[in-house]
Amino acid sequence: MxxxxxxxxxxxxxxxxxxxxxxxxxxxxxxxxxxxxxxxxxxxxxxxxxxxxxxxxxxxxxxxxxxxxxxxxxxxxxxxxxxxxxxxxxxxxxxxxxxxxxxxxxxxxxxxxxxxxxxxxxxxxxxxxxxxxxxxxxxxxxxxxxxxxxxxxxxxxxxxxxxxxxxxxxxxxxxxxxxxxxxxxxxxxxxxxxxxxxxxxxxxxxxxxxxxxxxxxxxxxxxxxxxxxxxxxxxxxxxxxGKLMPFALVVGKSSHASYPYEGLSAQMIAAEIVRRVEANPDLSDTGEDAVSPPPICLEARDLREVYEVTTPERTWLAFNWLYHSWRPKDLFDRFNGEVRKASEACVARLADNARRFCELSGGSAWPEPGTVRMLTFAELKAEAERQLGDRFQDALLAKQEALKGVDNPLTVSRELVIWLFDRARLSGPAIVTGFASLHYxxxxxxxxxxxxxxxxQTLTTVMTERGEDPSRRxxxxxxxxxxxxxxxxxxxxxRSSALVAENTPADWLIDRPxxxxxxxxxxxxxxxxxxxxxxxxxxxxGYAFEELPQILAEIGDRLLADT
The missing domain is CATH 3.40.630.10 (Zn peptidases)
Known part of the structure; x- marks a missing residue:
C-alpha cells in the first residue's frame, strides 16, 4: 500500500x-x-x-x-x-x-x-x-x-x-x-x-x-x-x-589544360561556393535571441576517377547547416542565393582573366563563358522523368535498390543525383542543389x-532551489x-517539410513520422x-555521477506528484 x-x-x-x-x-x-x-x-x-x-x-x-x-x-x-x-x-x-x-x-x-x-x-x-x-x-x-x-x-x-x-x-x-x-x-x-x-x-x-x-x-x-x-x-x-545538409553538384565545361578559357572550371565554382559559405557567420540563424553555428563543408569531391590533362567536369559539395528559428525554405533560399552569386562571380572572373590573357599574349579573343544553369533536385528529377517517360519510375526504383546497402547518406545522394543528371541528358555549366541527408x-x-x-514550471522550481552558487547553479x-x-x-x-522531401534524393533519408x-x-x-x-x-x-542523477530524480518526483 x-x-x-x-x-x-x-x-x-x-x-x-x-x-x-x-x-x-x-x-x-x-x-x-x-x-x-x-x-x-x-x-x-x-x-x-x-x-x-x-x-x-x-x-x-x-x-x-x-x-x-x-x-x-x-x-x-x-x-x-x-x-x-x-x-x-x-x-x-x-x-x-x-x-x-x-x-x-x-x-x-x-x-x-x-x-x-x-x-x-x-x-x-x-x-x-x-x-x-x-x-x-x-x-x-x-x-x-x-x-x-x-x-x-x-x-x-x-x-x-x-x-x-x-x-x-x-x-x-x-x-x-x-x-x-x-x-x-x-x-x-x-x-x-x-x-x-x-x-x-x-x-x-x-x-x-x-x-x-x-x-x-x-x-x-x-x-x-x-x-x-x-x-x-x-x-x-x-x-x-535543427540540421539540414544542402548539396551542390557543380557541372562545369571541361577544357584542355593548355586552353583554360574554352571551358568553365567546376573546381573554380565549387571553391567559390565554399569560400562564400564555409564558417560564414552572416549565414548563421540569429532569430529568437539565439545564434546557431554557421554552415561548414562536410564533403568536397572531384568526381573524376582517371588522370587526364583536362579540367574535371564535375565537383560535389555538401554542407552541414544548423538552424533553430528558420523554416527549411529560408535556409534553402540562402544556400541557393550563395551558390548563384558564386557561379556569377566565377563567370565574370573567367571572362576578365581571358581578356587580360589575350592582352598579355596578343592572341585572339576567347569565347565568353556561358551562364550557369541552376536546378533544384526536384526540377532535375522532373526533367529526367520527362526524358525517360514510362520507364522512369522502375529505373529510379532499381537504382535506389542498388544503393540500399550503402550506409553513407552523402554517397547515396551523390550517386542518385549524378545518375539523374545523366538520364536528364543535361550538360554543363549547371548546378543542382538539394538536401543530401536526413533533416533534423x-x-x-x-x-x-x-x-x-x-x-x-517544474524545471524552474528545481533550478531556483539550487540557487546562484556557481558550483550548483x-x-x-x-x-x-x-x-x-x-x-x-x-x-x-x-516539423515536416514538403520542400525537403521533394529535394532529398533517397526515399529512406526522408523522415515520415x-x-x-x-x-x-x-x-x-x-x-x-x-x-x-x-x-x-x-x-x-562530479556533475555526471552525483549531481545529474539527483537533479533528474527531483524533477521526476516533482513532475509526477499528484499535486
Missing part, C-alpha cells in the same frame, strides 16, 4: 541524502566497456546486454515484462530498450538517450584501452608527458591528472547520461510510495540517422496505450561541451538545434501548451547545439565534459 504522508513526501524531496556517485560511475564504466559503435555487431548486441544489466534491479527481476525491445527502422539491426517502473496514476516521465558511439580509430595506439576508462586515463596522462603540448592538450592533461574527469569512448557521449538514468530508475523502483511512472528509453543509431529513435517514436503511441500511460514530459540526457568551469555545461536546454528539425518548448508549461539555454534524437521525439506537427505520434515536451539535461568524439573525450565526474 502506498504511503501518503507529509513526512514521506518530505523524505522524497530530500535529494541531498541520496549520493549515487559510486553507483553511477560503476554503471558508466560497465556501459563503456560494452562496444557499441554505430553500425557494428557491438551496437546490435548492446540491447541484450543492457536488458541483462537492468534485470539486476529487483523491480525488473519481479516484473520482466516491463522491459520491452523495439525494432529500429530498416538498415539498423540494433533495438531500442524501453524500461518502465510503474507507480500510481497514468502520468509518465520519459528519460531518453542513445547508446551507440562513434568509431574508436582516433585513439590510434591506445585503441585497445579506449573502453577501459581507468587504464586509459593513466595512458593518456603518460602520452601527454612531453614538452610540446598545445593549450588544449595542457588542459586535458590537467583535467585527467586532477581525477575530476574520466575518459573513454562513449564515456561522455553518452553512456554517463544513460548510467545516471538507470540509477534514477533504480532509486524510483526502490520507493514504496511511487507516484506516476518513470520510463527509460535507450536507442541506437543516433550518430547516423536516428533510426532507433524514429522507430521508437512511431511505436510509442501503441506502447503507452498498452501500458495505459500518459507521457507528460521527457528529458534527453545527451552531453554538452564546456571548455570552462562547467557553468555553461550545467544547463537545461529548452530545445534542440529544430524543437523547443511551447509555453502555450499546458504540458510544456508544467514541465517548465543550473542555467537555461535555448537550444542544444549538438544534433540529437530530440528532433524526432514528440509530435511531428509543423507516425501521424499519431505522441505530443510530449522534451528538454535536454545531461553530463558535461570536453572533446566528445575525440581521443581526449572525457566527462566531468
Amino acid at each position: 502506498a504511503i501518503d504522508t507529509k513526512e514521506s513526501k518530505a523524505r522524497t524531496l530530500s535529494y541531498e541524502e541520496w549520493h549515487p556517485a559510486e553507483r553511477v560511475e560503476a554503471l558508466a564504466v560497465r556501459l563503456v566497456r560494452l562496444p557499441s559503435e554505430t553500425g557494428t555487431p557491438g551496437e546490435a548486441a548492446f540491447a541484450r546486454e543492457l536488458v541483462s544489466l537492468l534485470k539486476e534491479i529487483p523491480y525488473f527481476r519481479d516484473n520482466p515484462g516491463d522491459i520491452r525491445l523495439v525494432d529500429s527502422l530498416e538498415g539498423t539491426a540494433a533495438q531500442s530498450v524501453v524500461a518502465t517502473v510503474r507507480g500510481s496514476g497514468r502520468k509518465a516521465l520519459l528519460l531518453t538517450g542513445h547508446y551507440d558511439t562513434v568509431a574508436v580509430e582516433n585513439y590510434h595506439d591506445l585503441k585497445d584501452l579506449c573502453r577501459e576508462p581507468y587504464a586509459l586515463r593513466e595512458a593518456l596522462i603518460e602520452s601527454l608527458d612531453r614538452p610540446d603540448l598545445t593549450p588544449q592538450e595542457l588542459r586535458a592533461k590537467a583535467d585527467l591528472a586532477s581525477g575530476g574527469f574520466l575518459p573513454g569512448r562513449g564515456m561522455l557521449d553518452m553512456k554517463s547520461g544513460l548510467a545516471a538514468g538507470i540509477a534514477v530508475l533504480d532509486r524510483f523502483a526502490g520507493r514504496p510510495d511511487r507516484t506516476g511512472t518513470l520510463v527509460l528509453c535507450c536507442s541506437p543509431d543516433e550518430e547516423r540517422d536516428s533510426r532507433g529513435m524514429r522507430a521508437l517514436r512511431d511505436a510509442l503511441p501503441e506502447l503507452m496505450a498498452d501500458m495505459d500511460l500518459e507521457p507528460v514530459g521527457a528529458i534527453n540526457m545527451d552531453v554538452t561541451s564546456d571548455q570552462g568551469d562547467g557553468s555553461e555545461g550545467r544547463a537545461v536546454f529548452a530545445g534542440t538545434i 528539425p529544430a524543437t523547443r518548448l511551447d509555453r502555450s501548451h499546458p504540458d510544456d508549461a508544467a514541465l517548465e 543550473l542555467i537555461w539555454r535555448p537550444y542544444f547545439e549538438g544534433i540529437s534524437d530530440m528532433s524526432f521525439f514528440g509530435s511531428p506537427e509543423g 507516425n501521424p499519431h505520434a505522441l505530443r510530449c515536451p522534451i528538454v535536454n539535461i545531461g553530463p558535461w565534459g570536453r572533446e566528445f568524439h575525440q581521443r581526449l573525450e572525457r566527462v566531468h565526474v
Whole structure:
C-alpha cells in the first residue's frame, strides 16, 4: 500500500541524502566497456546486454515484462530498450538517450584501452608527458591528472547520461510510495540517422496505450561541451538545434589544360561556393535571441576517377547547416542565393582573366563563358522523368535498390543525383542543389501548451532551489547545439517539410513520422565534459555521477506528484 504522508513526501524531496556517485560511475564504466559503435555487431548486441544489466534491479527481476525491445527502422539491426517502473496514476516521465558511439580509430595506439576508462586515463596522462603540448592538450592533461574527469569512448557521449538514468530508475523502483511512472528509453543509431529513435517514436503511441500511460514530459540526457568551469555545461536546454545538409553538384565545361578559357572550371565554382559559405557567420540563424553555428563543408569531391590533362567536369559539395528559428525554405533560399552569386562571380572572373590573357599574349579573343544553369533536385528529377517517360519510375526504383546497402547518406545522394543528371541528358555549366541527408528539425518548448508549461514550471522550481552558487547553479539555454534524437521525439506537427522531401534524393533519408505520434515536451539535461568524439573525450565526474542523477530524480518526483 502506498504511503501518503507529509513526512514521506518530505523524505522524497530530500535529494541531498541520496549520493549515487559510486553507483553511477560503476554503471558508466560497465556501459563503456560494452562496444557499441554505430553500425557494428557491438551496437546490435548492446540491447541484450543492457536488458541483462537492468534485470539486476529487483523491480525488473519481479516484473520482466516491463522491459520491452523495439525494432529500429530498416538498415539498423540494433533495438531500442524501453524500461518502465510503474507507480500510481497514468502520468509518465520519459528519460531518453542513445547508446551507440562513434568509431574508436582516433585513439590510434591506445585503441585497445579506449573502453577501459581507468587504464586509459593513466595512458593518456603518460602520452601527454612531453614538452610540446598545445593549450588544449595542457588542459586535458590537467583535467585527467586532477581525477575530476574520466575518459573513454562513449564515456561522455553518452553512456554517463544513460548510467545516471538507470540509477534514477533504480532509486524510483526502490520507493514504496511511487507516484506516476518513470520510463527509460535507450536507442541506437543516433550518430547516423536516428533510426532507433524514429522507430521508437512511431511505436510509442501503441506502447503507452498498452501500458495505459500518459507521457507528460521527457528529458534527453545527451552531453554538452564546456571548455570552462562547467557553468555553461550545467544547463537545461529548452530545445534542440535543427540540421539540414544542402548539396551542390557543380557541372562545369571541361577544357584542355593548355586552353583554360574554352571551358568553365567546376573546381573554380565549387571553391567559390565554399569560400562564400564555409564558417560564414552572416549565414548563421540569429532569430529568437539565439545564434546557431554557421554552415561548414562536410564533403568536397572531384568526381573524376582517371588522370587526364583536362579540367574535371564535375565537383560535389555538401554542407552541414544548423538552424533553430528558420523554416527549411529560408535556409534553402540562402544556400541557393550563395551558390548563384558564386557561379556569377566565377563567370565574370573567367571572362576578365581571358581578356587580360589575350592582352598579355596578343592572341585572339576567347569565347565568353556561358551562364550557369541552376536546378533544384526536384526540377532535375522532373526533367529526367520527362526524358525517360514510362520507364522512369522502375529505373529510379532499381537504382535506389542498388544503393540500399550503402550506409553513407552523402554517397547515396551523390550517386542518385549524378545518375539523374545523366538520364536528364543535361550538360554543363549547371548546378543542382538539394538536401543530401536526413533533416533534423529544430524543437523547443511551447509555453502555450499546458504540458510544456508544467514541465517548465517544474524545471524552474528545481533550478531556483539550487540557487546562484556557481558550483550548483543550473542555467537555461535555448537550444542544444549538438544534433540529437530530440528532433524526432514528440509530435511531428509543423516539423515536416514538403520542400525537403521533394529535394532529398533517397526515399529512406526522408523522415515520415507516425501521424499519431505522441505530443510530449522534451528538454535536454545531461553530463558535461570536453572533446566528445575525440581521443581526449572525457566527462566531468562530479556533475555526471552525483549531481545529474539527483537533479533528474527531483524533477521526476516533482513532475509526477499528484499535486
